[in-house]
Amino acid sequence: MSGASPVRLLSVPAAAADRLSGATLADATSYFDPDAVLLPGNRNARGYAAVRTELDAVPAIHPQLGRNGERASRYGPGQRGLRPAEGGEAETPTLLAIQSGAVLADLRGRPDPIAPGADATYLFVPEFSVEADRTSLCATLPFADDVAAIAASIDGPLAVLAGGQPAGYHHVWTLPIDASASGSPASVPEADPAPDSPTVDVPVVGLGAGGEGGAAFVDVVCGPDGVASADAIAADRFGLRALDGVGAATEERLADVGCRTRADVGDVAVAELATIEGIGRRTAERLHAHAEVIETGAPLKLTNESPAPTRSGQPPLCLDIETDGLSPTIIWQFGVYDPAADTYRAFLERTDPADAAGVLGRFVEWLLGTHADRALLTWNGTRFDYPQIERFLHRHYPHYVEAWTDVRRYDLYEWAVRDGNALLPGRTNRLGDVAEALGYEPRERGLSGARTAAAYRRFMRRPDDPAAEPDWARHERYCRDDCEALWHVYEAIESADRRDTTDSGSGGASGRQSGLTEF
Known part of the structure; x- marks a missing residue:
């Protein structure tokens, strides 16, 4: 594989682009810095025009309004975002945008290579969605024989970017190759193929046009190895709506007084903001503070409380766990990062997914035997990690429960968000979003807690099948990322300014000054 860089795409449903403000579209594009904007969903000329107008420096790809009416268009990385690929150019990775699933039959019959020289090909189908039968609880992949x-x-791997599938959907379909030659139906149910039939694995990643609820932007990272990640952030986390406490009504009232961006809010005195209906003094102070945090990318401490006091002169150990679901039957991975020694320790159950005691015992005995004097730090551990560990200890190692309860445990998410001790620059309060907003570069993309759980459940169903075994190194990198990202956020908060919200924002408490963009 070449040393090509990943391609970053921003997906916004065409129908949503039609109704989102230009400021929101511009803010999302600035935040994600994509190589191109994808518009999945039904044909929508107004949404396409809105993106083309507001984001003229970023290529917009809406296949139903494709290049010169082409049913399939190929794109590759250029100096400034994606660019059309012509002739036999070697592009890696390649994005192939097609108007509909019906075009797939034409592509499989082409005599010329679809993606010459590409390490990986990403197939963008704007209305593609998996068919689910709620009665039989069976999912079917349309056009599966063509895809296979x-x-x-x-030459390289293929991944499908499914425009009509909800954001957050990520599943690797194992498709029988011989189906494409036998004239079998153009869909394959989600089931394990016959053991002797040749197959191909095709990841399908949802882009959100078919999702329920409000509009979302989906950040899609397409690697040259065929691995794609797709993470959604609600559209109301951009523009003015990104500010804590600003809903649709408050956004309209701010616009009425000339505040259409966060910089505008920072330019208005707190006293003036406080006169707007529904805001008041306290909310105005918090709007100023949060506007500064987002614009500068620096957290703001609102109290003198420490998120996790040192113990015995040592910083806390950063802990993360992976389970097989929200109501787990096993904690199959424990990851621990020690900031004092800059070392990482992983405990995984790789051989017997029915043995919930083995990996738990290795972790707890290591912790109590060598680090009992150290505190633990998690992200949302109070609601999940800590009670799950204690529940499994009661079941498998009741003699360690008392010693476990003696360990000092802290939760950085609870301290910052729930208890209101800090304002953070992430557009969501997910650890990855906050850490990346603070400059953390993850080792692994394309995984989430839900995806690691799904991968392990597949292993639990077929523990003797090598094809069902997770990529252990990749899942270990993901857990390590969470541990080290946690410490990155902790250090940023500890070194942040302590300041009252009353003196935040460039407009201060009483008058307009230079904009936040000059901070």
Whole structure:
């Protein structure tokens, strides 16, 4: 594989682009810095025009309004975002945008290579969605024989970017290759193929046009190895709505007084903001403070409380766990980062997924035997990690429960968000979003807690099948990322300014000054 860089795409449903403000679209594009904007969903000329107008420096790809009416268009990385790929150019990775699933049959029959020289090909189908039968609880992949034939015909891996599938959907379909040659139906149910039939694995990643609820932006990172990650952030986390406490009504009232961006809010005195209906003094102070935090990318401590006091002169150990679901039957991975020694320790159950005691015992005996004097730090551990560990200890190692309860445990998310001790620059309060907003670069993309749980459940169902075994190194990197990102956020908060919200924002408490963009 070449040393090509990943391609970053921003997906916004075409129908949502039609109704979102230009400021919101611009803010999302600035935040994600994509190589191109994808517009999945039904044909929508107004949404396409809005993106083209507001984001003229970023290529917009809406296949139904494609290049010169082409049913399939190929794109590759250029100096400034994606660019159309012509002729036999080697592009890696390649994005192939097609108007509909019906075009897949034409692609499988093409005599010329679909993606010459590409390490990986990403197939963007704007209205593609998995068919689910709620009665039989069975999922079916449309055009599966065409997808399998295309995947088998190209040099590198193929992944499908499914415009009509909800954001957050990520599933690797194992498709029988011989289906493409036998004239079988154009769909394959989600089931394990016959053991002797040749297959190809095709990841399908949802882009959100078919999701329920409000509009969301989806950050899609397409690696040259065929691994894609897709993380959604609600559209109301951009523009003015990103400010704590600003809903639709407050956004309209701010616009009425000339505040259409966060910088505008920072330019208005707190006293003036406080006169707007529904805001008041306290909310105005918090709006100023949060506007500064987002614009500068620096957290703001609001109290003198410490998130996790040192113990015995040592910083806390950063802990993260992975389970098989929200009501777990096993904690199959424990990750611990020690900031004092800059070392990482992983405990995984790789051989017997029915043995919930083994990995738990290795972790707790290591902790109590060598680090009992150290505190633990988690992100949302009070609601999940700590009670789950204690529940499994009661079941498998009741003699360690008392010693476990003696360990000092802290929760950085609870301290900062729930208890209101800090304002953070992430557009969500997910650890990854906050850490990346503070400059953390993850080792692993494409995984989440839900995806690691799903991967382990598959292993639990077929522990003797090598094809069902998770990529242990990748899942270990993901857990390590969470531990080290946690410490990165902790250090940023500890070194942040302690300041009252009353003196935050460039407009101060009583008058307009230079904009926040000059901070």
